[in-house]
Amino acid sequence: GAVVSQHPSWVICKSGTSVKIECRSLDFQATTMFWYRQFPKQSLMLMATSNEGSKATYEQGVEKDKFLINHASLTLSTLTVTSAHPEDSSFYICSARHRGGIYEQYFGPGTRLTVT
């Protein structure tokens, strides 16, 4: 149980285009989903927290107009990177907090984004 999927697992896009990443909790309902970014050999960096039906809460320094987050249901959240630039190339990982759990998070497998 407690499986989180992400799609796509990797994507290459051209500078200036937008990319959407989906995150789904497959066998549980997630009250809260999180989006992280991780550069090579660096720590996880929390980008934003989203609750179903509410606007996402972004961490300081993360541009909300560039990284659009939608949490449409208790099992689906999407991250759209708008007008992508090469510096947005990174490993994007979502996680979901189990409803009724002990605040543990389950991570998706991640999406590797390369902007050319």
Next chain:
Amino acid sequence: QKEVEQNSGPLSVPEGAIASLNCTYSDRGSQSFFWYRQYSGKSPELIMFIYSNGDKEDGRFTAQLNKASQYVSLLIRDSQPSDSATYLCASGRAGGFKTIFGAGTRLFVKA
């Protein structure tokens, strides 16, 4: 600023030895504590959680919690080369607070 502190390592242990990973946390309101394992190029995987003082064992893993000292540890017995990874310590609490992650400790198990 609520923090979870870990030694970045690397921690190197020989195969078959006990690996001891430690972390401290600053938020006394933290209620649950988690250990995640992250292999290079992969996402974190939850391996243990603990919320009561004392020890919790699961196979070769033992999590230890001391709330008075604000200290959490993970022991890996009979370490294997496949245990080589970065181990993330995290704390969580109720009320919509986000989980706080440490920066991780890199573990190398030498064959």
